[in-house]
Amino acid sequence: MPLVNGRYAVIDLASGDVSEDDLPEDYALSGATVLDRVDEVLRGRKDAIAIGSGVLTASLIPAACAGFVRRLGVSPSADRICPLTGNTGVEMKLSGFDFIVLENAAEEPGYLWVRDGIAEFVPSPDMSGRDSWGRTDAIRSEQGDRRIQVISTGPWADEALPTSQLVMNYWGGEDRNGFAAEFGKRNLLAAAFRGMGELELDDPEGHFDSSNELQKVHISLLGRSDGLAAFSEAASGEDLVGLRHRDVACFGCPFPCRTFYKTAEDPKTMKLEGTEPGYLAYDIPAVERMTALGLSSRDLISIMVKCARNGAEPVSVVDSVESHGSGVDLAAVESLLESRGPAPPVGRTLPGAFSTSFADPESFVHCLSLGLCPRYWARVGFDLGSLSVAVERALGTECPL
Template identity: 30%
Template sequence: MPTGFNGRWLRVNLSTEEVRVETVPEEVYRAYLGGRGICAYILFRELRPGVDPLGSENKLVFATSVVTGAPVPGVNRVSVAAKSPLTGTYGEAEAGGFFAVEMKFSGFDVIVFEGAARRPVYLWVKDGRAELRDASHLWGLTTKETAEAIRRELGEPLARVACIGSAGERLVRFANVIFDNRYAAGRGGLGAVMGSKKLKAVAIRGMRRPFEFHDPRRLAEIARWYAESWRRYPGAVSRSTYGTPELVTPLSRDGTLPTLNFRGGSFEGADAISGETLNRTILVSREGCFACPLRCKAVVKARPPYETDPAYGGPEYETIASFGSLCGVGDLNAIAYANQVCNAYGVDT
């Protein structure tokens, strides 16, 4: 049994609807480890210069790493990459949550999509098996509607779903890929690449761990140390309490908060959109990514007329700054609603 990786990649040709498994030697993992390293390795080897980012020759990669699945924080993110339609160069983005772990537990470290489907499709992967399924009935749905419909169709309420909304379908060049309604591979327009390939979603269910780590006992010790010691560090406690919105107040105080289209660095309404105010007014709960005790992700419910669905999570610092101080908006309810609209349509914030 391999240590730290499965050694199996999925190669999905959307043009021919062929799905095949590739066996990859350990040397590739030792050289590139996984994640963005593996993404770059694949794309720079397989894409010719001048490829149209929204053409069928572009390739889209979902990648885990040799440490995905380890019970420690910060290592369980999924990398998504392609030639970016936004920049025309290499584009890579990452998302947290649980998708990466489920993907690796399903038996595959990497999924490479090539070609373009004639009709909308989604990929279903479960415990070493994979198939393309029709997604015509999903085209036009929001990200939440898509994920819910796929789970009902498969009879898999715990399936993890990465999908695009209408922005990706319409090839908006800053469309993103949304994971389970609230996590995003945001940068580079990778949602538009999915849309150009008529790939509406990727659904994953991994029920077992088909690999081992080299020294499970030492790894468990490290995980236990982190779980017991993070509360000693004020920065970690603050991040756990307020999430990334904790940055709003200190950045405004220091004059480095993006304000009024960068005409200023301090926002007079900063306190109204701060992490402290979010906790006091619209916070419902907090959740975290796989094996991370910080649980910094906010789940919010804004008040009318900007009422929001907690299924879409809540705004991170970047979204609060973009829709808040940068636009001169000091209403957290409005910002939370804008965040929901962008998550539903699959738009980068």
């Protein structure tokens, strides 16, 4: 089936049972969004979430990197979907499934491991003593591959705290609605993906050429690439620019919003190996909130590291510290993280968040369900007509989107 795998898996975490099912032949052709099908499968189950990729994820269309975590519920649709950026959605797509449904809760902590058409839950109780970075490292070490993409959680998710946050390998910025708590209440410490498969395309050369043409148009619109500073004025301050090491793009993105910062080593040394892990920042609301509070850039980055390791959403953490009235600094944040809060949900719209990339939540959900990064596509203009030639070359049929 061009562009998609045509297959999904359901894992009952309580029993460990795994079942697989085929998707309809017209899954990528019907014009219905992927989420309609995912929701249909979720609706038939009592307590489930899904991790999936979009129809165009891993295609050559610019910034077709996105995946998602989905839950059903009564909140607005944009609150029930968490974007996955970086390479996670792509690894998932190439692992052989379009989405994985997880239902019930495991008896002991462990992680989802998906690769080469196999999906399984791996019990791993010892891992629960680690933070999110330790969980990513442990899975990569255990499975013997540094390229495994890990959606990890930290100690905050283990207690299902509502402001816990999913962490993509080591970095945070996607999960503003407590999806990590959905993992925590299921004893799910992480979800790991490695995809060695290939995407079937009807006309690979035609798809490549038309995607390339589209990217050229975008580059002429986008202006100068400047990492996070191109997306947020707060990142262009001299103090933070002084810590900048390099910019990093997600799969297929020609205009990265991600900047890697170093606080202990000389950031001008362009070696990739070093003793300091540094931090890849793309969480615009967190950077803007802490800049507005007047935190130094070193403290800002250090707080982002601490929040990511704990699997805690940084804006709610900083808000909570500020509400205590004694000023926001690294020590106060560390203390709140160690005591596990409280840090109530933010409760306001956060400009710069992925979910607010578009003025309307419907475009955010639609863009994500297609597998396209909302931040990028909001910037270039989410015009489905502009995609049609590249999609038609991939599918071998009229563009249904």
